[in-house]
Amino acid sequence: MSQRRALITGGAGFLGSHLADALLSEGWNVVVVDNLLTGRPANLAHLSREPRFEFIEKDICQPFDVGKVEYVFHFASPASPEDYHAHGIETLQVGSIGTFHALEIARKYGAKYLVSSTSECYGDPLEHPQKETYWGHVNPVGPRSVYDEAKRFTEAATVAYRRYHNVDVRIARIFNTYGPRMQIRDGRVVPNFMRQALTGRDLTVYGNGNQTRSFCYVSDEIEGFLRLAKSDEHMPVNIGNPNEFTILECAQVVLKITESKSRIRHEPLPQDDPRQRRPDITKARELLGWEPKIDLETGLRLSLDYFKNAVAAESAVR
Ligand code: UDP
Helix, strand or coil, X not given: CCCCEEEEECCCCHHHHHHHHHHHHCCCEEEEEECXXXXXXXXXXXXXCCCCEEEEECCCCCCCCCCCCCEEEEXXXXXXXXXXXXXXXXXXXXXXXXXXXXXXXXXXXXXXXXXXXXXXXXXXXCCCCECXXXXXXXXXXXXXXXXXXHHHHHHHHHHHHHHHHCCCEXXXXXXXXXXXXXXXXXXXXXXXXXXXXXXXXXXXXXXXXXXXXXXXXXXXXXXXXXXXXXXXXXXXXXXXXXXXXXXXXXXXXXXXXXXXXXXXXXXXXXXXXXXXXXXXCHHHHHHHCCCCCCCHHHHHHHHXXXXXXXXXXXXXXC
């Protein structure tokens, strides 16, 4: 058995915990550091008896050291609009101070490094679909700026550690990802619609619902991370599903797979809500031989049991 050891910051979150599973099944020893601000111990509960797994509850904005690691996966950050609005300062801090701490660990141990960045770097894009070379259209002082600018800073710090300290870095730009372990009350569109459809409530479509997103199922996303982690590409790579849906279409797919009689109710569009998002994944296809395999309807069906259980657990405690 390999003794390779990987650190995942934010590994109690939705994506980080799936990454922990994937690394463990590839033979890694995994240490997760998370302050549980938005991450959840339940996402890691199935690993409590796994000897190659270790969880440390800690805020990475404080200096920390977990000993020698060969890989740093820097995933710590609130990620849903509701979470980063509720924790705006913490979001800026983890993107800046936390990122320096994660990069310093990679530098100290000569570890490889991969950071989860985001399509938010493109803001409300004027170029469509978005290529990695597009610099974005971001409001630096709007309500989303605590996340967008934190992640843009994260990318700047990451490439600076490559340029100045020769740290072996990678940057994944994630587009809307969904699947089991999403928190059903994190306010994102998939958990909101699934919870509403499964409890017979109206589906809340913000604005006219013609804004678009491109949804990637979690197993495809994780496969993209693993391939990028093994590559030698140091500049950002879009890891997302290019199949684009309007939010109204997304609502229709949720109603179909849940067989729900819920109706659609329109609510105001949040400020600076991006009008369209679709990754150009030519770079990931050519460099990593990666592309997503699971379409939205299939991915939502794969997630259905999780959301049903989460909704049932929530109603049981009320
Ligand atoms: N949205 C919606 N209803 C909801 C939650 C979200 O219509 O209950 C819309 C939101 O306005 C945005 C899209 O769905 O246009 C995706 O929102 P989400 O919060 O999932 O992520 P974002 O891509 O905006 O970060």
